Amino acid sequence: MSKLGEALKSGKFVITSEVGPPKGINMTSCLDEAKHFGEKVAAINVTDIQSAVMRVGSLATCIKLKERGYEPIMQMVCRDRNRLSLQSELLNAAVFGIENILCLTGDHQTLGDHPQAKGVFDLDSVQLIATAKGLMEGKDLAGNKLDGIPTFFLGGVVSPGLDPVELQIIKLEKKVRAGARFIQTQSVFESDKFRQFIDKVHSMGINIPILAGIIILKSVGMAKFMNENVAGVFVPDNLIKEMKETKDKQAKAVEIAARIIREVKPYCQGVHIMPLGWGHLVPEIIKQAGLSLTPM
Amino acid sequence: MIVAKRKPLDEIKEMLKPYNKILVLGCGSCVAVCMAGGEKEAGLLSTELQMAFEMDKTLPPSGGTPPGSAKQIDTITILRQCDREYIDEVKDKLVQYDAILSVACGVGVQFTAEVLNGEKVLLPGLNTTFLGATKEPGMWVERCLACGDCILDETGGVCPITMCSKSLMNGPCGGHEKGKCEVDRNRDCGWVLIYERLKKLGKLELIKDIKLPKNYGAVKRPDKIVHEAYQVVGKEEVKK
Ligand code: SF4
Ligand code: SF4
Numbered sequence: 075m076s077k078l079g080e081a082l083k084s085g086k087f088v089i090t091s092e093v094g095p096p097k098g099i100n101m102t103s104c105l106d107e108a109k110h111f112g113e114k115v116a117a118i119n120v121t122d123i124q125s126a127v128m129r130v131g132s133l134a135t136c137i138k139l140k141e142r143g144y145e146p147i148m149q150m151v152c153r154d155r156n157r158l159s160l161q162s163e164l165l166n167a168a169v170f171g172i173e174n175i176l177c178l179t180g181d182h183q184t185l186g187d188h189p190q191a192k193g194v195f196d197l198d199s200v201q202l203i204a205t206a207k208g209l210m211e212g213k214d215l216a217g218n219k220l221d222g223i224p225t226f227f228l229g230g231v232v233s234p235g236l237d238p239v240e241l242q243i244i245k246l247e248k249k250v251r252a253g254a255r256f257i258q259t260q261s262v263f264e265s266d267k268f269r270q271f272i273d274k275v276h277s278m279g280i281n282i283p284i285l286a287g288i289i290i291l292k293s294v295g296m297a298k299f300m301n302e303n304v305a306g307v308f309v310p311d312n313l314i315k316e317m318k319e320t321k322d323k324q325a326k327a328v329e330i331a332a333r334i335i336r337e338v339k340p341y342c343q344g345v346h347i348m349p350l351g352w353g354h355l356v357p358e359i360i361k362q363a364g365l366s367l368t369p370m
Numbered sequence: 371m372i373v374a375k376r377k378p379l380d381e382i383k384e385m386l387k388p389y390n391k392i393l394v395l396g397c398g399s400c401v402a403v404c405m406a407g408g409e410k411e412a413g414l415l416s417t418e419l420q421m422a423f424e425m426d427k428t429l430p431p432s433g434g435t436p437p438g439s440a441k442q443i444d445t446i447t448i449l450r451q452c453d454r455e456y457i458d459e460v461k462d463k464l465v466q467y468d469a470i471l472s473v474a475c476g477v478g479v480q481f482t483a484e485v486l487n488g489e490k491v492l493l494p495g496l497n498t499t500f501l502g503a504t505k506e507p508g509m510w511v512e513r514c515l516a517c518g519d520c521i522l523d524e525t526g527g528v529c530p531i532t533m534c535s536k537s538l539m540n541g542p543c544g545g546h547e548k549g550k551c552e553v554d555r556n557r558d559c560g561w562v563l564i565y566e567r568l569k570k571l572g573k574l575e576l577i578k579d580i581k582l583p584k585n586y587g588a589v590k591r592p593d594k595i596v597h598e599a600y601q602v603v604g605k606e607e608v609k610k
Contacts, residue, residue, distance in 0.1 A: 153536070157583060179543035182535055182553045193536065200540035201583045215583065233544040241565045245541030248580050260544055305547040 076173035076227040077145045078117040082256055082283045087365060088344030090147065090258070090285060091356055092119040093139075095130035101138060104130075107353035108139055114357050116369040117145040117174055119258070119346065123154060126186020133163060136172050147229065148172050151180025156196040157205065157215055164206050168224030176229040176258065177202040177249075200248045203228050207253030228253050232284075233260035233306035234271035243278055250282050257282055258346040260306050261289035263313060265337035272341040283343035288334055290327050290352045290359070294318050328355050332362035339363075371400035371503070372475040373510040374407065374496040376415070382471065383422055385493045389469035390440070394419070394495065395482065396447030397474035404510050407473030407496050409447040415473060415495065416443045451478025457485045464490060471495045518589035524576055526567035531584070533560030539581040 081088045091111050093104050108118055118139055122132040136146035148167050155163065167175065177199045183191040197205060205215050212223045230249035236242050246257065262268045268286060275284070289307075291297055294317045297309040313330060320326035335345050345363075349356055360367055386392055394416045402408025423441045446463060448456040451474035457464075464470055464486060472479040473495035483492035500512035515532045522529060531537045535553040542561030545552025549562045568574045 179536060179538065179545075181545065184553055195536040195538065196586065197583050198536070198538040198540050199543075200580055204580065205583075231544065236542075236544065236546065237548075238562070238565060241542060241561065244574075244578055248540050248578070252580055305545050305552060 075225075076117075078147065078174050079227040079255065081116040081369060082343060086369075087339065088283070088285060089115045089347065089360060089365060089369060090117045090119060090344065091115045091347045091349060091353070092121065093135065093353070094121045094124050094350075095132065095135040097127065097129040099130065101130070101135070104135065105138060105142070107349070107351065108142070108144060110353040111347075111349075111356035111360075112139070112142065112144040114360060114367045114369065115347075116344075117147045119147040119149055119176060122149040122151045122178075122180070123186075124181075126153065126181045126183050126188070126191075128186070128188055133167055133170070133172070136167070137170050140170065140172065145174070146172055147174040147176050149176045149178060150202065151178050152195050152197050152199060152202055153180035153183055153193055156194050160197060160202060161205060161209065161214055164209055164226070165220075165224060168209075168226070173225055174227045174229065175206055176231065177206065177254075178231055199230060200245065200252050203230055203249055203254050204252040210253075227255055229256040229258060230254040231258050231260065234262065234268055235260060235264075235308060236306040239271065239274060243274060243280070246275065247278060247280050250280055254282065256343075257284045259284060259287040261287040261300075261348065262334060262338060263291075263307070263309050265334060268338050269341050285344040285346040286335075286338045286342045287348060288331050288345050288359075289348045290331050290350060290355060291317060292327060292350070292352060293323060324352070324355060327352065328358050328362055331355075331359045332364075335359070335363035335365070371403055371501070372477070372498060373404045373500050373502040373512070374401050374475050374498045376406050376411065376473070376496055377494070379418060379422060382415075382493075382495055383419065386419065386441075386469065386471065389467075389491070390442065391466070391468045392419075392441060392443045393464065393467040393470045394443065394445045395451070395464070395470050395472045395474070396445065397451045397472070397478050398447055398449045399452075401473065401475055401478075401496060402447075403504070404502075405508070407475075409445075412445045412447050412473050415471075416445045419443050451482050454481075454485060457482050461485065469493055516589065517584065517586075518593070519585055521581075521584075524579075524581070525564045526571055526573065526576070528560060528564045528567050530560055530564060533558075533563060535560070537584075539584060541577065 093108050096104050120132045120135045132148050136148045139146040179199045183193045206226050206228050209224055210226055212220050232242055232246045294314055297314045300307045301309055347356055394412045396409050396412030397407050420443050446460055448460055450456050469491040471493045472482055476498040479492055479494045501514045502510045502512045505511045517531050530539055535551050546559035546562055549559055551557050551559045568576055
């Protein structure tokens with residue numbers, strides 16, 4: 075089992091974080107960001123052509139992280155590859171010893187920087203999880219036998235703030251049934267709503283480690299942007315006010331993130347911190363949230 | 371029906387530049403209903419073109435563009451350009467023109483060209499856009515991608531392949547907000563539509579099954595269908 079899988083199995087409160095690959099082959103700032111928290115988190119997500127903006131791929135960046143001794147989580151979206159290419163990329167990952175795979179739909183290509191691109195969506199996220207599980211059982215999607223069988227630790231995502239919540243939970247349950255072993259959520263700012271969501275998940279009998287998404291809130295502008303443009307994310311007025319009134323944005327960002335983590339901690343198995351370039355704050359957030367800086 | 375939209379006048383004019391005797395060929399079926407290429411629209415388009423070319427003629431040549439030359443633009447509309455019998459009826463007339471601007475869908479343009487078999491140039495006057503229905507007078511909406519393996523029974527009569535911008539089969543992506551799609555906040559999220567419809571029907575359990583990947587090989591493009599009554603084994607290729 076992957077290190078992430080073991081950390082979750084141990085029952086410890088697990089922290090993951092995230093980097094985004096660069097546009098162009100200069101990996102310095104991406105890898106420098108990982109350096110800030112690489113040894114203090116259980117695993118690092120690497121986004122896959124995030125926001126449909128063309129850049130270095132997830133696999134190459136995962137390999138770089140692994141070379142440095144970090145535990146990568148390779149994100150895979152369904153937008154850019156058909157079932158042949160998705161399965162091949164899963165095998166590629168396994169060849170490099172990358173086991174943690176987070177399967178997502180992917181933002182629509184028209185929202186990115188190549189809006190004229192042809193979208194693929196040959197599989198959806200549930201089918202991608204099931205396909206990866208099939209590879210682990212030695213068969214490809216067409217039922218052909220594999221020579222050399224990969225091991226994965228599969229994950230999916232859910233957006234607790236989206237209505238209708240029942241539809242979210244139906245899809246979440248399918249991901250679990252398809253083979254997901256962990257779930258990371260869209261970013262959470264309202265812990266009450268998050269708790270209600272988790273209650274519903276449990277009442278449906280769904281049992282899987284859930285890591286609450288924590289975005290580092292950098293500015294009032296960012297909060298307003300997310301409220302207007304990011305589905306399922308809502309930054310409440312009191313947080314916007316706090317950001318507005320503070321003289322030290324970074325200190326405030328740390329304080330807010332740590333506070334949300336403390337609030338959601340009783341209801342989940344971990345948190346996934348999305349620093350969006352402010353990776354240097356991750357250790358301080360972990361500290362202020364009262365969590366251990368030695369993940370394993 | 372097939373829904374299409376007329377190309378911008380400038381683009382059509384540019385295509386027609388090399389030709390003097392031009393026929394605008396209308397189609398009286400789908401594109402007449404969606405007000406893009408029926409008898410009325412074909413007539414309007416030839417008048418517009420006539421005027422536009424006349425204007426060019428009176429303009430002094432600028433930037434190396436010669437003044438437009440005299441053009442003859444006529445119109446004929448047939449019932450369907452996707453049916454050989456209607457094209458055959460006017461074939462003798464069609465061959466008298468330098469170029470034929472077909473305002474049928476892409477099928478009609480190609481099929482007319484196929485019947486004329488290289489005798490005349492066929493040009494497209496429309497951009498063929500989707501298979502749709504008339505939602506309101508003057509408004510057409512897409513509803514089917516002709517996938518060749520219909521699953522509407524599983525989704526309450528709302529097509530996930532068409533109505534979801536990502537053709538997702540197992541539920542929505544994380545991008546819908548207030549029931550609208552991330553691609554266009556004025557358009558309904560197909561998966562929220564499916565959910566609401568199934569809830570009304572009391573059949574929500576239908577979307578709880580994990581749907582297997584779609585068979586995108588169900589249609590062997592370009593595909594062909596031969597009605598059983600017309601299959602002649604051994605002579606005609608039989609559709610399997
Ligand atoms: S499933 Fe959708 S795309 Fe396929 S035939 Fe039915 S309506 Fe058309
Ligand atoms: S928002 Fe809805 S319709 Fe749009 S891509 Fe996502 S699931 Fe499909």
